[in-house]
Amino acid sequence: MPRCSITRVLGLLPLTWLCLVGTWLFLPFPEVPSVHRDAYIEQTLRRGGALTTIHPYGDFYKGTVTGAHEASCEDGCGGLVLDWHLVADTTTDALVLRLGDARLNLTDAALRSAGADPHTPYYLSDRIRTRVRHGTTDDAINMPWFRWTDQVLVGDVLHGTMDKEIDVRVYSHTSGTVEIWKEVSLWRGFQGPAAIRDADRMVGLLASFDNVSLQNLKRSSTVDLVVGGIKGELPSTTWPIRHIICGPLFVPTFYLPLPVFYLAQEPMSLFILCVVAALVVLGLWVRAGTPEIGLWLAGLPVVRVCCRGRAKRARRRGVWGPSGPVQDEEEEAGLLGGGHKEGPSMFVPLPSKPSKSRARVLDKY
Template identity: 80%
Template structure:
């Protein structure tokens, strides 16, 4: 059974590092197919997972009240919106967590159903949410990465929650709840007929249908997401292999990209590498002279570092021997007995019997005396 030694463990470190770097560089970044987009959204949100969408910074603010803010930042990368459906058991409401904001979808659906027929809709006040933000200009991003993964890498390494977006929750009598950006449309909203198709293209972020509005006595069954239908979520998704890169970029970032920095520095600075080689050679020669200039090969093999690295190999070499009828012969005397004579020389061969005395490692054969 192979033994786990320090040298073997240390020997695996370069291989592990090469595997991590190779995975980081050459792992493909396939996107979610457009034909599976709706199914991907439903599966993620209904099962309680977090859905991440990315929006180019300037494009997100086009047509909104903050369009000047978006146009003034040329290298801001993208906004990262995290969507998560949460069932609040206390209020029996389905809550949407968008960034750090909590939007009550059940309450919006109930208020639109109970609205005045003259005003058959519900419109929330402006809600400010802090969201993540990332850029694509990090040095460890490769040109062939998807831009969504580049943004997420920048957010993991240098990201912050200092970006804010303003949204509104809008619901009409059909029970559909919509999440909108903050548009000038809402300042003097005249009803559903005032919403134009261009407004939907610019400001609508997501639709939520089939939100339960019924409740049985003694049962809390409105705060469920299993039957909800989500559609129209804007933005692009990370690649399907992003979780693997996130692991390398997050918990494994230091051993993957920081520990080999001295090696990279030595490769890029040949003079420094040459100086280290000269100093190391002079140090070894100094130790050899101090030991009395013995035979170089034997002295080098006796160094503690060499013995530590080659201890297992030396042990295996000592175990090698001549094999007899019942197993290996351990020493020279048994080898001589197996071959029919002692190791002293041919003059002793005539005086000895033709078959040597059996040893512990050799079984008796016909002709041996008992």
């Protein structure tokens, strides 16, 4: 059974750190294939999971009304991180979409559209303001070969308080279909579904949900829900692993080795540390009465724990004396010819270990 000692545990720490850093640097960035994107999004939301999409900061605000001044931001602004989460709310018997910190009632929008006035056969909500996550790409631990989406998420994890506000609207013009839009100029003096152009959809539409149930019972079910093309880029499929490293394991991965890196970059600091360590060892040696330096160093607890001779232990277990296995190192040295007697050939062959299958010779008499 393997032994567990402090030295072995301490010896695993550098290896663990190297594994974490190597994973952070060289873990690949596979992405969801475009042919499976819609199925992946729909399956994630149907199961009640959280879907994350990343939007370039400046591109997201282009064409909007309230955030038009934000569109001038350059690439250094990073991106907006939108979290989508479908919740079947049994208390209100409704299908609710959580977008950022807002709760959008899809069932209520579909019902209002189905029972709308024939002169205005659609439903358009008021402006809804929600806060979403935001991340930059200029963090030092982001490597140039990282995917842009993962760089933004790293910036969000490290600076989670940098949230941004966006304005959205819930729009429904067909029975069972609900769309999530940005706050674009289209909604000012809206003239009806015929006024929506393809260019408006390219700029303002964020997501579409079809087959939203209108039944009085179990309206919150997501079994038949069809999720349309949700805009934005998806993170890499290996992002959850990097999230753990830059989240809970951020301090042991990137902060604890900083003194070592600092000493490696500062030769004078490393020299001073070596001088201090040498003075400490010298003081302990003088306090011990200045014995022979080699034997004294070999007797230090740290040296004995870290540098025990495994070969000697293995050899000692295989040596047998007249009365059994040799336990004492001095006895072992004497049996192997290392005694104090002088002479060219003072080694006497040892009797082999008696076999249990036959009696001793002396037992016959």
